[in-house]
């Protein structure tokens with residue numbers, strides 16, 4: 001299984017925040033950030049001007065204010081990876097990221113991953129080809145994390161894929177297909 005250990009999931013989450021240098025929601029709340037703020041987000045190339053509570057997570061901004069519901073709310077605590085999106089090409093858990101922190105950065109969600117002509121990204125196609133989903137709830141986060149995993153150079157072996165995807169849980173247990181899909185798509189993305 002890719003992510004059967006909570007400790008591994010915690011480590012992956014911490015690693016993402018270290019990589020992005022982003023302030024987490026809990027950190028901002030502890031710093032007393034409150035009130036409404038004007039926040040401009042660039043998501044999938046489109047600019048959105050929002051007036052939101054300063055404590056609004058990026059996940060809630062995407063889902064509730066912009067209407068992009070691809071990123072899913074699983075745990076809302078940084079433990080499951082269902083809310084994974086890219087900020088400047090790097091994967092982050094959007095439930096623990098403030099929307100305000102994403103201002104001035106390029107946010108990409110599963111809705112913006114494919115080509116402008118509607119073509120699927122190779123990772124999306126690989127998930128279909130390998131039956132890498134059952135209910136599909138975790139799938140957008142799995143795919144966004146998997147694309148970043150390949151770009152990071154962490155998809156060179158099955159062990160690497162399992163380790164660097166350990167922050168993305170699948171309650172349906174579709175891990176065998178997920179790993180196979182990433183291995184397949186990695187070759188096509190790098191080829």
Ligand code: FES
Nearest residue numbers: 074075076081095
């Ligand atoms: S909903 Fe964000 S990590 Fe679970």
Ligand code: FES
Nearest residue numbers: 134136170171172
């Ligand atoms: S496919 Fe159902 S949670 Fe992953």
